[in-house]
Amino acid sequence: MARVRAVEPVLPPGNGTGTELRILLESLRLFAHQGYPATSTRQIAAAVGIRAPSIYEHFPSKEHILARLVLIGHRDLHAAFERTLSACDPDDPVAQVRELTRTHVLTHVTHPLLAIVTNDEMHHLSPELAAEALELRRRSEVMATGAGARGVAAGLFAPTDAVVTAAAIASMGVRAPYWFVPTDDYGPADLADSYANLAVRMLRPS
Amino acid sequence: MARVRAVEPVLPPGNGTGTELRILLESLRLFAHQGYPATSTRQIAAAVGIRAPSIYEHFPSKEHILARLVLIGHRDLHAAFERTLSACDPDDPVAQVRELTRTHVLTHVTHPLLAIVTNDEMHHLSPELAAEALELRRRSEVMATGAGARGVAAGLFAPTDAVVTAAAIASMGVRAPYWFVPTDDYGPADLADSYANLAVRMLRPS
DNA sequence: GTCTATAGGATGATAGAC
DNA sequence: GTCTATCATCCTATAGAC
Numbered sequence: 161m162a163r164v165r166a167v168e169p170v171l172p173p174g175n176g177t178g179t180e181l182r183i184l185l186e187s188l189r190l191f192a193h194q195g196y197p198a199t200s201t202r203q204i205a206a207a208v209g210i211r212a213p214s215i216y217e218h219f220p221s222k223e224h225i226l227a228r229l230v231l232i233g234h235r236d237l238h239a240a241f242e243r244t245l246s247a248c249d250p251d252d253p254v255a256q257v258r259e260l261t262r263t264h265v266l267t268h269v270t271h272p273l274l275a276i277v278t279n280d281e282m283h284h285l286s287p288e289l290a291a292e293a294l295e296l297r298r299r300s301e302v303m304a305t306g307a308g309a310r311g312v313a314a315g316l317f318a319p320t321d322a323v324v325t326a327a328a329i330a331s332m333g334v335r336a337p338y339w340f341v342p343t344d345d346y347g348p349a350d351l352a353d354s355y356a357n358l359a360v361r362m363l364r365p366s
Numbered sequence: 367m368a369r370v371r372a373v374e375p376v377l378p379p380g381n382g383t384g385t386e387l388r389i390l391l392e393s394l395r396l397f398a399h400q401g402y403p404a405t406s407t408r409q410i411a412a413a414v415g416i417r418a419p420s421i422y423e424h425f426p427s428k429e430h431i432l433a434r435l436v437l438i439g440h441r442d443l444h445a446a447f448e449r450t451l452s453a454c455d456p457d458d459p460v461a462q463v464r465e466l467t468r469t470h471v472l473t474h475v476t477h478p479l480l481a482i483v484t485n486d487e488m489h490h491l492s493p494e495l496a497a498e499a500l501e502l503r504r505r506s507e508v509m510a511t512g513a514g515a516r517g518v519a520a521g522l523f524a525p526t527d528a529v530v531t532a533a534a535i536a537s538m539g540v541r542a543p544y545w546f547v548p549t550d551d552y553g554p555a556d557l558a559d560s561y562a563n564l565a566v567r568m569l570r571p572s
Numbered sequence: 573g574t575c576t577a578t579a580g581g582a583t584g585a586t587a588g589a590c
Numbered sequence: 591g592t593c594t595a596t597c598a599t600c601c602t603a604t605a606g607a608c
Binding site: 406408418428545 | 600601605
């Protein structure tokens with residue numbers, strides 16, 4: 161049973177080179193398909209084309225590989241949220257919610273393996289190795305809920321329950337990598353548009 | 367890092383008794399918190415209060431324990447969908463979507479550990495052991511999308527894209543067990559109501 | 573149905589040569 | 591920075607006593 165389609169592992173730019181990068185990419189592929197505990201250092205090494213002990217020249221432990229991938233995933237979303245908000249009219253909460261939702265969905269479906277490892281394997285990390293990613297997640301959540309709160313304050317949104325609606329909007333993007341298969345007719349940008357429209361409809365007074 | 371709150375493991379009624387049931391319950395707890403590959407038969411046995419080899423009197427393998435839990439989870443949702451649809455006016459697609467969404471959310475938050483194991487650990491099963499659950503999932507999807515299609519045919523719904531909207535509605539319920547903490551003021555039924563209202567708003571012409 | 577003992581192999585990680 | 595050899599431990603599952 162496959163958890164995700166067999167796509168080539170890709171990371172956002174600027175996340176290592178050479179053997180270190182190849183360890184990250186093959187770990188990304190294996191962790192996404194098999195899960196972190198079911199993936200052995202020997203499997204990672206074989207996929208990279210080295211022996212297992214050589215991994216420890218690049219990472220101090222298997223857990224540190226996962227921690228790095230989880231951090232990359234959280235940094236990717238956080239940076240994208242910052243770019244998105246800074247490009248929005250600060251007095252247009254509807255646009256902010258729409259664009260943040262677009263960015264959330266696009267980030268998840270652009271790097272589906274990374275999204276799955278970041279969200280579904282993070283719980284295997286010790287608190288120490290998870291801390292930095294958790295802080296980035298918290299700050300991303302503040303940005304998203306802030307946009308919703310400004311819309312409520314401006315009378316543009318009237319959700320029955322802001323927390324529940326925010327969770328619903330986030331759920332759509334988080335689940336997308338598990339089922340979405342882009343086609344020539346309907347690509348990632350189309351899904352992002354559709355979900356952004358749904359998000360605004362969920363928040364607007366009925 | 368916890369993937370889910372520490373709640374007592376519970377299964378729908380009629381899923382075993384005695385040692386077999388206790389193996390299922392402790393496996394449910396451990397699989398939900400640690401994942402299937404990271405949970406050993408010794409850990410399950412210790413939680414039950416027996417030795418590891420005794421498990422094999424009740425299940426032929428560790429994988430069969432997971433398969434049973436995944437099957438229970440899929441049966442639970444499928445049976446609840448059948449009850450829900452049969453209690454609905456066949457000519458009222460809005461009520462059907464509303465009640466199916468309610469049932470979907472309620473099923474997931476009533477048995478949060480089961481929902482997490484069913485959805486997130488199923489991919490560790492071989493195709494043979496996953497087959498029966500997959501068929502139930504397929505039939506549940508047919509029921510849900512059928513209700514949406516009847517609403518479109520009746521002119522009550524006008525989703526931009528029916529498949530994408532259906533995925534969005536399902537995503538809300540699937541993610542709920544990961545974050546929802548019921549309180550005295552806002553319980554599972556309240557969340558189910560909120561999400562059912564959101565689902566109808568997502569489908570109705572704007 | 574439960575136990576002890578154990579088979580047979582995989583695991584994460586280290587030591588030390590090159 | 592990669593290798594071979596290996597440690598110490600854990601794994602699922604079986605054999606056979608009670």
